[in-house]
Amino acid sequence: KQEVTQIPAALSVPEGENLVLNCSFTDSAIYNLQWFRQDPGKGLTSLLLIQSSQREQTSGRLNASLDKSSGRSTLYIAASQPGDSATYLCAANDYKLSFGAGTTVTVRA
Amino acid sequence: GAVVSQHPSWVICKSGTSVKIECRSLDFQATTMFWYRQFPKQSLMLMATSNEGSKATYEQGVEKDKFLINHASLTLSTLTVTSAHPEDSSFYICSASLQASSSYNEQFFGPGTRLTVL
Numbered sequence: 175k176q177e178v179t180q181i182p183a184a185l186s187v188p189e190g191e192n193l194v195l196n197c198s199f200t201d202s203a204i205y206n207l208q209w210f211r212q213d214p215g216k217g218l219t220s221l222l223l224i225q226s227s228q229r230e231q232t233s234g235r236l237n238a239s240l241d242k243s244s245g246r247s248t249l250y251i252a253a254s255q256p257g258d259s260a261t262y263l264c265a266a267n268d269y270k271l272s273f274g275a276g277t278t279v280t281v282r283a
Numbered sequence: 284g285a286v287v288s289q290h291p292s293w294v295i296c297k298s299g300t301s302v303k304i305e306c307r308s309l310d311f312q313a314t315t316m317f318w319y320r321q322f323p324k325q326s327l328m329l330m331a332t333s334n335e336g337s338k339a340t341y342e343q344g345v346e347k348d349k350f351l352i353n354h355a356s357l358t359l360s361t362l363t364v365t366s367a368h369p370e371d372s373s374f375y376i377c378s379a380s381l382q383a384s385s386s387y388n389e390q391f392f393g394p395g396t397r398l399t400v401l
Binding site for chain 1: 289317324325326327328329332374376378389390391392393394395397
């Protein structure tokens with residue numbers, strides 16, 4: 175059974191700092207890995223999807239890397255802003271999506 | 284982009300009543316829809332997978348008689364929580380996928396439904 179772990183559980187940084195969010199998964203036989211953003215009481219917003227054949231994906235200030243063999247993915251957010259405050263979830267897709275518990279980010283103005 | 288809606292966005296009901304939650308894909312036909320549950324401060328847990336026109340596949344530990352799922356069309360799936368109890372209070376989120384397998388296709392998520400059972 176796929177287990178997904180996200181570290182740290184919470185993170186507080188001043189505005190402008192770069193953010194590094196970690197995700198690890200136990201079964202490397204995945205089709206893809208996805209990063210989501212969730213605001214309090216809201217649904218999920220898809221940020222980046224990395225196929226198993228890819229090493230990274232970029233969208234604006236966001237960059238996600240994938241090392242399938244070691245079961246790790248990292249989400250980098252450059253030059254953080256208060257609007258980046260949210261919970262970030264990663265999900266490993268081995269036919270089903272298995273979610274981590276998330277990292278709650280607070281960016282202080 | 285692909286848009287998925289849910290209705291209602293929140294619902295409060297008395298213990299013992301049944302509640303129906305709708306999930307619609309607004310601008311695409313969804314062969315497969317998924318239902319998740321999220322407890323406070325916890326991650327999303329897949330409850331069931333439904334394909335249009337066939338019975339839903341439930342995850343281990345999810346009572347199929349309690350959580351009735353119907354996927355009658357390519358744009359609508361419903362989740363009915365029967366005889367709801369306070370422990371069923373949770374955030375229910377649906378997602379939709381374009382093809383039968385989610386392996387290569389993104390799941391597009393709805394905004395969620397907050398269920399509170401008194």
